[in-house]
Amino acid sequence: MNTATSTKSDRTDTRSESMANVHLTANGIHKTFGEADAETSALRGIDIDIDRGDFVAIMGPSGSGKSTLLYCLSGMDPVTDGTVTLHDGDADSVEVTALRQRDLAELRLTRMGFVFQQVHLLRNLTILDNVVLPGFTASPDEREAVVARARELLELVGIGELADREITQASGGQLQRAAIARALINSPDLVFGDEPTGALNASMAAEIMDLLVQVNREGRTVVLVTHDVNVAARANRVVVLRDGEIDGDLRRDDSQTDDQWAESLAGWLTSHGT
Amino acid sequence: MTPRRRTNDKSAIWIRMLRADYRRTRTTSVVLAGLIAMAALLAATGGSVLVQLTGAIGELFTTARTPDVVQMHAGEIDLAAVDAWAEDQTELTDWQVSETLPIPTDQLFLTDEPQSGSVLQPALVTQNQSFDLLLDLDDEVLVVGPGEIAMPLYYHQTQGLEVGDQVSVRLPERRFDFTVTSFLRDSMMNPTFATSKRLLVSTEDQRAISGLIAEPEYLIEFLVSDRSDTRAVSDAYTRTGPATNGPLLDRGTFFLLNAVSHGIGIAVLSLLAGLMVAVAAIALRFSFLTAIERDTHEIGVMKAIGMPRKGIRRLYLTKYVALALIGGVVGSLLSIPAARVVTASLRLQLGDPAGSWWLTTAPLLGAGLVVLAIVAWCALMLRRLGRISTMDALRASTPPRRRRRWLPTRKPRSRLTNSHLPAGFWMGMNDIRRSFRTHRMLLAVLTLCTFLVLVPLNLWTTVTSPTFITYLGTGVADLRLELRSPAAVASSSELMSALDQDPDVARVASFVTARFEVANTDGEWEQLPVETGEHSVFPLSYLNGTSPDSPDEISLSSLAADSMGAQIGEQITLRGETGSRQVTVVGVYQDMTNGGSTAKGMVPVDGEPIVWRTVLLDAADGVKPAELAERLSTSYPAVQTIQMSEFADQTLGDLITQTGNVAAAAALVAVVLTALIASMFAQMTIARDQSQIAIQRGLGVSDRGIRVQYLTRFLVVLVAGIGLGAVLVATVGRSMVASVIGSLGAPALRFDVEPLLAYGAVPMALTVTVGVAALIATRSFDDLGISRLNDE
């Protein structure tokens, strides 16, 4: 298994100072779909370091490979080429791309959380059961603690009173909150979101974004795919994809105010024709 | 059936969609076609047997010139009176009186084996002149010379008699030996049911024997010019005919007798075909609902862009019609060899019917009916399509909100949160509860399969169990000796005194069975073999009452009691050669031997016709019954020595073997059916649950964890199915079997269940079948990633 040390030695020293704080590293990821004669190249060599505790937004035109990148980073989809490494503070790093299915599942269960564009709740479970399920799966012996935490999370996302409802008895926005609660049930330090606000109206989207910002403030790393400049402006860093390659990588200066950051972001996107 | 090619584009879409559908549901399609093929095979075979049967009977009746009306008559006959009566009837074209010489079964020997104990009533006849002809196996009119005999096919089929074998009639006065030169087809008495059998000899031999037979019987036979007058002639004869001591039968009855003995096969085939159609229909419906659920979105899109509803329906119908047709063709083809096997005995007994177009069309008709039923069922199901609204369909891929209710509703009864079960197990149970309708079909099929295996299996363990002799009308002892041949009978007193002194024998009792006559409920006299002797030494178990204790008492087998309408405490009249006597019925027991009609008594038998003698004995302590049997049979080769443990096999061997075969076949069918349905069900549920699986995988639930959910679902339904099946077996199955076995003489039959087999091996086999099917279906969820799901 690759360790942080070996990764470090591959890279140039310019980055080494921040290495201790890196959470996730992607190295030359390629992803192609389909058979040899009808191939689509969704990702063509992505290199990216994501810092622990950072809030990263991924933007780009439709079909540029945003979702694919997210699935490759989290190990849901195998990469065609390249490596993804998860760093764990001082402990050994884990090369995600070299793990077996079973270990990947374990990794996603305990250390990552997901919020999808469509809510993807299980249809035969109540809202609370949906939140509780990954918790029970990860820690079968601490059911009471899991249930208590699930109720707490549902309160936190503002739908505590809907816990016992069927998922057919809640609105899209409420369900998306439940999905966020579910993503947080195992206290992951890395949360992925693929346009979680895409299907919601502006005010609901803003509320969900507030939640994610809060999640990030608690110290979790958040990686969020979005089309929306206003959503992206809530992040500290914006990575722009185009045709499966990184087209731009913008970081917010500590000196910038919210408005200045949003403005410079919008300016960059306009100048690059997005 | 392909959609009209109005534009190439359109039909190309249909074909693409059909192909895509096939690719996604290959297992399901193959299983559905297989089920339909099985149903079609059974129906086509049934159709084939039906026409071969009716065709063959018709031809046999034509060639043999079967009489339209036959009066049987026992006793003196005035031939002139019959002629006089017949000449007055304008409807008749011909008539004849044929003399038959009944031979007591203990006087008829097939290669030195006496036929005593046989329920048949053999009689010697000569060939008729112009009609009611006895035919050989090439349907030629038989001619036999002196010393030759043509035997009914029955003896070839059931007793292995061959051409060239010796048959003898050993009358007390004289012995006649015959060589079998041929087997005969008897248009009236062919069927196994007909207990009268005609044995054809030459006129010379007939004349020689005739003087020695006390009571010849006569067949008074008529041919009518117009068959519609048959009834009038029978009625007229019953009213005014001269010799009427016996039943009157007509051509219709003979046809029915011939048809029924083979018709049972047709009935079983049609029953099974119906069952298979039902299974196929359940499976189709399930596959259809799954497809609809999966395709709802596509259907919605098609509707939204204005494709006609008819076209959508046609797409599905095309698929199901194609499956039904493939199944129908495969089934019809397989029915050709299958029908040849099934009709082998029929063709031997009745002859090959000449080719007629019915022979080819009937099986096709049978298969066609199945295809039609399936297509009609599909058309019915497809009406459901019209009910899917465009909006519903389009919304189907976004969170389901069909029955949205804002007000808090009843809390779901069971929740993962409150449960203490392992999460995977709970999820499986929850899925069953939430979508019970889908699991219902698997439950039904598994219940059915359990029933299908267990009923014949329990029957088989019952007939092979040591306690089965309870139903065979014999006391329980270690050994049973049968003295049937004259040599054995002659040695009986010597044998008895030897046994009395034998130190290896603990107890012994001897019995003499003599033939008496009793009146049945119709007032006709029937033969009844009465076993007399010391019944209290080896008592048998009685349904009601006890063993006879004095010469005035008698116990009856339940069939005998039924046919006489006799109750315990009533008096019946036993008519014998030496006169009649009144006896009181004191007990009723079960007996499946000798046609089921027997009696136990203590009446004197001197001067009565003795059918056979039997001896029951127990071995002394420390003596192995098998060794004693061995010794006795070497000392007395003429005596049949049977260990009681083998008695059932000896007397009902045919029934027991057949039960074993049926049990094995049923088990095989049930396992194949279970495997087919379970794998189809597994494939379809997983196809249907794609999104649910993908979500769980995305969240990090391991494949093993998901597999646990599916195994739970399958195995819980399996356990429920086996339980339900077992309950059905104990109730419905038992009474079904009791009614069949009851008619054979054992109305109070109880299943003798072998728990290890019935409740161990069978559930195990079904579990393994279902488990393997589920594992294969859940072998790999690899292509069920959440990334695919988002593309939809």
Ligand SMILES: Nc1ncnc2c1ncn2[C@@H]1O[C@H](COP(=O)(O)OP(=O)(O)OP(=O)(O)O)[C@@H](O)[C@H]1O
């Ligand atoms: N399962 C798949 N099979 C084949 N091609 C795929 C698959 N998933 C994605 N692609 C292709 O890969 C490319 C990138 O797709 P991706 O879903 O990552 O885009 P995206 O940036 O998320 O777009 P959007 O903003 O529309 O969601 C596209 O060209 C797409 O057609």
Ligand SMILES: [Mg+2]
């Ligand atoms: Mg996307």
